[in-house]
Amino acid sequence: MKKDYRATQIQVDAALPDLAKLAKPARALAAGQLVAFPTDTVYGLGANALEDSAVAKIFAAKGRPASNPLIVHIADLEDIYKVVTDFPPLAQALAEAFWPGPLTLILKRQDCVAGLVSAGLDTVAVRMPAHPVARALIRQAGVPIAAPSANRYTAVSPTTAAHVLEGLGDAIDFVIDAGPTSVGLESTVLSLVDEPPQILRPGMVTLAQISAIAPEVCYAKPSFLGAAENRSSPGLARKHYSPNAALILVDDAGDALQDALKKMPEPTQCACILLDPPDDATRARAGAIEVLGRDPDIYARTIYAALHALDAQHFTTIMVQRPPTDDRWRAIHDRLERAQN
Numbered sequence: 001m002k003k004d005y006r007a008t009q010i011q012v013d014a015a016l017p018d019l020a021k022l023a024k025p026a027r028a029l030a031a032g033q034l035v036a037f038p039t040d041t042v043y044g045l046g047a048n049a050l051e052d053s054a055v056a057k058i059f060a061a062k063g064r065p066a067s068n069p070l071i072v073h074i075a076d077l078e079d080i081y082k083v084v085t086d087f088p089p090l091a092q093a094l095a096e097a098f099w100p101g102p103l104t105l106i107l108k109r110q111d112c113v114a115g116l117v118s119a120g121l122d123t124v125a126v127r128m129p130a131h132p133v134a135r136a137l138i139r140q141a142g143v144p145i146a147a148p149s150a151n152r153y154t155a156v157s158p159t160t161a162a163h164v165l166e167g168l169g170d171a172i173d174f175v176i177d178a179g180p181t182s183v184g185l186e187s188t189v190l191s192l193v194d195e196p197p198q199i200l201r202p203g204m205v206t207l208a209q210i211s212a213i214a215p216e217v218c219y220a221k222p223s224f225l226g227a228a229e230n231r232s233s234p235g236l237a238r239k240h241y242s243p244n245a246a247l248i249l250v251d252d253a254g255d256a257l258q259d260a261l262k263k264m265p266e267p268t269q270c271a272c273i274l275l276d277p278p279d280d281a282t283r284a285r286a287g288a289i290e291v292l293g294r295d296p297d298i299y300a301r302t303i304y305a306a307l308h309a310l311d312a313q314h315f316t317t318i319m320v321q322r323p324p325t326d327d328r329w330r331a332i333h334d335r336l337e338r339a340q341n
């Protein structure tokens, strides 16, 4: 059943968007309205990053605390000084290697960026997304665009326009639909204002990839990631990315999944997200099963859609088989750990 939402939906081709179709939402952005749009990672909820009144609408629509700063998106490197005061050689080297792409850099903030974007910090998060629609839209808007993931605060991030509408369809002005996003998890957030530079949020650009350019980079301390609130990156609050169902991580070993399912009073109320196709007993017991496989890129691309789909079926519990632990899975682990509630 298709609900009627307040948001105007605009469909465009992901690779070669019709620029004329982006004119209206681009004007709306420049004028201070909210436009959800696809990026390489997840759908973003965009607003003019130079206007406090526009950015305030993002926090209101998401129900997000104002203490949690936003990422500013640019279309072209020549616009970087609209956002930051200083773009040091390390930032340049990282941008050359990973932009456009799923890497966000924390740098010193330019005064013209709306104060709300940075939640009072003197730094700003900036990235250039690798999505033709995002870049064309930002270019046409003519201003840097602040955009968190286009979901209600603490809910699972959207990887399709339908996910956006489900959560925010009546709270925003436009949704641009260009199909599912390709990376599927939020960008890697790397602070270049810390010494040594630190990864505040793991993403699909891995420590190993960043180390090839900046060997001194490390992960922020895990204790840091667990803190309920934290000054340098408040968005690292523990509960985040949660489905409505209770999410339980189950070891990928022996009969762990079977045992966990047996303990459930009503296994049919329980859905499973697995790495490998299940045996007959598991298939018979569980209410639904999604198999995502053992390729981290494909898993990342599909995990949020699986959570959204299972949530839409109102399961009480989602059991997720714990993925492998090597670094390419780090961001996936991070999101799954924080989705446990």
Ligand code: TXA
Residues within 6 Å of the ligand: 039, 041, 042, 043, 044, 045, 068, 069, 070, 071, 102, 104, 106, 118, 121, 123, 124, 125, 129, 147, 148, 149, 150, 185, 186, 187, 188, 189, 200, 201, 232, 233, 234, 235, 236
């Ligand atoms: O892939 C992504 O990054 C998506 C797409 C839309 O670009 N955006 C996204 O935004 O995930 P959001 O708001 O959900 O997450 C932004 C993260 C938060 O963890 C926040 O705390 C951190 O970036 N952040 C933003 N500004 C910061 C700053 N000045 N210092 C430290 N952390 C910051």
Ligand code: MG
Residues within 6 Å of the ligand: 148, 149, 157, 186
């Ligand atoms: Mg988010």
